[in-house]
Amino acid sequence: MTEFDEPVRVSVSDTSIAFEAKANGTAVSGVSAQWHGVVGVSMHESAQGVYAEANGTAVLGKSKNWLGVYGETTGGAGVDAVRGQGKGGACGVAGHSENGIGVYGKGPTLAGKFEGKVKITGPLEGNQIEGQSGNFFGEVRAVRFTPTGADYAETFAAEGEFEPGTVLVIGDDGLMAPCDAQYDSRATGVVSGAGGLTPGTVMESNPDSAHHVTLALAGQVYVKADPQYGTIAAGDLLTTSPSEGCAMRVSDRGRAVGAILGKALSSLDDGEPGLLRMLVTPS
Numbered sequence: 001m002t003e004f005d006e007p008v009r010v011s012v013s014d015t016s017i018a019f020e021a022k023a024n025g026t027a028v029s030g031v032s033a034q035w036h037g038v039v040g041v042s043m044h045e046s047a048q049g050v051y052a053e054a055n056g057t058a059v060l061g062k063s064k065n066w067l068g069v070y071g072e073t074t075g076g077a078g079v080d081a082v083r084g085q086g087k088g089g090a091c092g093v094a095g096h097s098e099n100g101i102g103v104y105g106k107g108p109t110l111a112g113k114f115e116g117k118v119k120i121t122g123p124l125e126g127n128q129i130e131g132q133s134g135n136f137f138g139e140v141r142a143v144r145f146t147p148t149g150a151d152y153a154e155t156f157a158a159e160g161e162f163e164p165g166t167v168l169v170i171g172d173d174g175l176m177a178p179c180d181a182q183y184d185s186r187a188t189g190v191v192s193g194a195g196g197l198t199p200g201t202v203m204e205s206n207p208d209s210a211h212h213v214t215l216a217l218a219g220q221v222y223v224k225a226d227p228q229y230g231t232i233a234a235g236d237l238l239t240t241s242p243s244e245g246c247a248m249r250v251s252d253r254g255r256a257v258g259a260i261l262g263k264a265l266s267s268l269d270d271g272e273p274g275l276l277r278m279l280v281t282p283s
Contacts, residue, residue, distance in 0.1 A: 151217070159177045161213075164193035164194035166191045167240055167246060168188050168245075169240060190262075190280070197220060223276055224274070226243040229241055231268070231270055234264055234266055238260070262282070
């Protein structure tokens with residue numbers, strides 16, 4: 001039996017009944033063999049049905065065969081059935097499990113949504129993972145990885161800002177610059193993003209330079225090519241050309257060693273320079 005520090009006070013008015021008890025143990029206990037132990041209902045939209053305040057655990061729910069805590073609302077979008085708000089550095093919602101799932105979410109649209117950074121210290125597993133950005137410091141496993149673009153690229157320091165499709169070489173100062181000679185062994189690749197083929201995977205190296213470019217290292221990319229040095233057909237090897245920032249067909253394989261950009265996936269007839277689809281195969 002609970003011993004009360006002060007007498008139990010019950011206040012009754014036309015609109016409410018107030019029960020106040022200060023105890024060394026449990027002040028209020030509700031027990032039911034088949035239904036709810038305690039029910040709190042408030043008809044006012046901004047008032048709480050049940051309010052608890054404590055130096056320790058304010059609300060504790062335990063169940064042997066059913067839900068420990070259940071929250072339900074019909075308030076519509078933006079209204080939470082259960083909300084945890086942490087202040088002063090405290091965690092808003094924490095889920096711990098000895099043998100099962102710590103936190104489980106299920107929904108017809110989104111099972112979970114995070115606004116802000118998400119940190120994962122263990123392996124990340126899933127059938128489908130979508131997002132615009134994220135940092136993973138642990139192991140990420142996937143049976144199949146589908147990038148949003150068509151190539152694998154990396155950022156490099158450059159002499160200036162160059163449009164997608166431009167053929168680049170290593171300049172005298174080590175910065176990326178457009179090619180201007182044929183069979184240039186300093187060839188590095190093509191600026192990614194031309195022709196609607198966005199980079200699929202980008203390694204951000206954060207180069208210490210006023211300008212930087214995203215250079216396609218593998219996959220498919222559109223490249224600026226000049227057919228005046230020879231008609232380009234699908235399957236032709238491509239190298240640097242005298243036309244600034246443009247590729248051309250390899251006609252001398254001996255000179256092309258170390259200067260191959262890739263292999264043409266489309267054709268470009270005699271005429272003005274244009275965009276050509278290319279499979280990146282650097283040498």
